Amino acid sequence: MWQEFSIGVLLVFIAAVIAFFALVVEKDDLHRLLLLDLVEVSSLGIIALLGTDLAEALILPGLVVGIAELLALSQIYVIKEGFRDKVVQGLNIEVIQADAPLIISVLLICYGVVLSGFTGGGVAGLGVVFYFMARGHREHFELLEMASGISWATWIFAFFVFMFIPEYWMFALFLAAIGILLKVMVKLSLSATIWGDGNE
Amino acid sequence: MMTKKKDMLRALALITGALLVIGFVLWQNGTLPLVGYEAIIVVCFPICVICLFLWWMAREHGEDIPFIGY
């Protein structure tokens, strides 16, 4: 097992070296931002190689910090290059001007709700992202942030129920599932709208 | 206004100075460990010194050097 771990670490380090080399060679700011993701993934690879419960517990914060930094950097890039004032009116493709995006989004969201939990949130979020990208949006950041915050609080509350009154585990389970569903969905939809349209 | 500020500064200098003395006495007694006394000094000494200086500092339109008076 130690043998396999060593080989895995070696491979990840080779990947990291390639990614870093690309980062050094690249001169365009936007391309560097994209390459950063490649670099970031290799660090998750090293953690994942642990292959224990601990790794799972470590990847999540690592992933969150990585995504947060990436979002912050892309936001700085947008402001730095003055893309802030550009009006974005959704994707202008003939096919998705019809009702197709709506139907697909509704289907995805329904399926996501059935799945529930983290995965369900991902699927439903994809539906929302698709809808926003197709239709353009007049989003209200505050509203989305509030929804995300409340659902996160529900999730935490559910954990407290697990810890202190375990008899109600079924209720807590549903609460947690719905909380994380909403949270992931909202977060994903936020990332769809982040390249602002100047109407905040 | 000016005198009120000066009074406050003097009070602050006296309080921190008193804390330094109390800390010393307690340390000599053995009730306060050396580390505690040092912590008191590190916090109070700068405040005491600066407040003392600000208190005896010359006023804006007064004599240049207090105590001597010219």
Added chain:
Amino acid sequence: MIGYLLFAVVFGLLLLGIHRKVIARIQRRPGPPVWQEILHMLKFSFKSTWIPATASNILFVGVVLVAIGIWSAALFVLLAGGSILIIFGIYMLHKIVEHGFGLSSGSPYGKFGGVRSVISAASEIPLFVSVAVVALYTQSLEISSIVQYQAIHGPLLFIVPLAAIAMYIVILSKMPFGPFSIVESKELVSGYKTEHFGVWRAGLEICNGLKTYVLMFMFITVFIGGIPIWWMLAGMILLTVSLSFACAFSPMLSPFDSVTVQMLITGVMLGYAAVLGVIA
């Protein structure tokens, strides 16, 4: 304890006065009397002062308090024979204090002084390397253990002379009028302390006195060992005089040259530490 603290302030300022006097004599000037720095501190303490309108008020005052506080703490750690790592930390954080002095006033001169103090961060690494070399021999970073080690094996000055030279250069970079004192060079008026006048400058002088005392004390304790207090004071004066000669005979380097020289010293020290690590 507080008595010792006050003594350290006064003696540190006296050392700075001797520093000025010796430089002046080397340059064939009469120079100020040796107690000039003490008089400076007293004089500034009753000059009228205020906070500039453009300043960030609380930071402007706060850094003065922090400057005195951290060096008092350093003195106590040194006397208690505590960890040299804490003193090293305080030495590095003095940079933040200088940076705070410079930035908080809003004056461009102060700001450049502060920024220069941050770019001269290169001078800290030789200090760390010399600390690491010492630790390699004594297997401890407690000052009391270092003193014990020297009581048995003789002064570290003769065991690891290069580490002693590196720390000497670090102290040199903190002395006024030295080749590395780019933070106070004259094109910046008074560098980071330009806007801190009157009482604030008196506080800064107290900090300077303490800082000089602590750094000299640390050098002698770490490289020569625990010696009686009178010998210690004499050693500090001797050290100051040697530093004054170094300052008087060398021009002030330009900021980039200063950083480059310090980087070179760091490189040499790293190599030295690596060689010692292989041998040991």
Added chain:
Amino acid sequence: MEMSSLGGIPYYILEFGDELVYFSPYTVSLFLLALVFTMFAVMAKPERQVDIAFGGDAYYAKETSLQELRFRRFMAIACGFASMGAMLTGDIFNFTLFISLVGICNVGIVAAVKNRHVQNAAYQYGIVALSATVPLFGAAALIAATTGTLSMVELWSSATPAVPLVVKALLVLGVMGEGMAPFYAAKAEMFRAPGAPYVIMCSLSSLLIFLRVIEVVLVI
């Protein structure tokens, strides 16, 4: 090297399950400094930096807008909390997380300034900080893999196998990448930004995490 001969004998070790926080003279003094400067960031107004208008005798004081001030103050406080956490924590992974948080906050503090040069510097710094998470998290994971624990107290005891030198080097490299702020001072673009209490938080947090990582590397 023994733990007590480095940062002094710990006063107290607080344990939450396998996470732990410990208070030794070294960590406590660093923690207090972070606390003091965070208080400054909370209370102090930003200074109005005086600038000379080029080509004349005129000068003017830069004003910091309220919105910018609020955001940067928030970031500075967050940075203070992150560095306080990094000073006290006794868990390698928490340590790396706090450090990457310090990195993000440092970027945030300068990025809010409405000045193209400052934003460019912030962006470049952000790229360095983000790519430094690879050695940082990588080192934490490798420590867990080679020793089976992430608790610093357990790593001190001789029962656990020694951490390889390469892994320590990776950890230092990661911290250096995250705490690049002082080196960006040499470019002066980042420090050209007005707002002293916040800019100072950048260099303070960087120095603090450097100081802490020295201790961490020496004890594990």
